[in-house]
Amino acid sequence: MRLGEICTLQKEDLQTVDGISRFLIRPHAETGWSPKTEAGSRIVPVHSKLIEAGILALKDTIDGPYLIPGLETSKQGIGGVALGRAFSLLKTRIGLPAEITFHSFRHTVSTQLRNADANIREVWIDGLLGHEATHKSQGTTTYLTSISIANLLQTIEAISYPETAFANMTI
Numbered sequence: 001m002r003l004g005e006i007c008t009l010q011k012e013d014l015q016t017v018d019g020i021s022r023f024l025i026r027p028h029a030e031t032g033w034s035p036k037t038e039a040g041s042r043i044v045p046v047h048s049k050l051i052e053a054g055i056l057a058l059k060d061t062i063d064g065p066y067l068i069p070g071l072e073t074s075k076q077g078i079g080g081v082a083l084g085r086a087f088s089l090l091k092t093r094i095g096l097p098a099e100i101t102f103h104s105f106r107h108t109v110s111t112q113l114r115n116a117d118a119n120i121r122e123v124w125i126d127g128l129l130g131h132e133a134t135h136k137s138q139g140t141t142t143y144l145t146s147i148s149i150a151n152l153l154q155t156i157e158a159i160s161y162p163e164t165a166f167a168n169m170t171i
Contacts, residue, residue: 008066009066014055021046087102124152127152
């Protein structure tokens with residue numbers, strides 16, 4: 001997800017339906033926030049590593065509407081400034097180079113999924129990332145209305161990172 005999407009997640013945007021936990025990326029009329037594009041409104045299954053880290057229990061332990069409470073906004077009203085700083089500290093601590101940004105992980109995920117040894121379709125990757133479909137065939141633009149949550153879950157679970165980087169991560 002984009003940093004702004006993460007920072008605007010509300011507790012009700014983390015749901016479990018039919019045994020699959022998911023984030024709902026959607027407009028929030030009460031704050032005026034909306035996804036970057038029409039394709040940005042989407043369902044993102046929760047990766048099993050986040051579930052293991054305790055994200056599902058998180059929403060029951062916090063006060064207020066936001067999944068990550070207390071995030072300060074910049075003078076321009078942009079949320080996530082503190083989360084961006086925390087990411088910078090974490091990346092330094094685990095030895096990532098300075099040129100790595102939070103947004104570069106989106107590119108890494110896209111590349112990793114496209115190179116995965118799995119039956120993952122481009123349109124599933126685009127749907128997961130909130131991108132307009134890169135494949136503009138008649139079938140994609142006219143007939144594809146939604147991607148099954150099972151296919152999105154298969155796609156999200158194809159993302160992996162070295163265990164050592166996140167071995168002691170808890171939420």
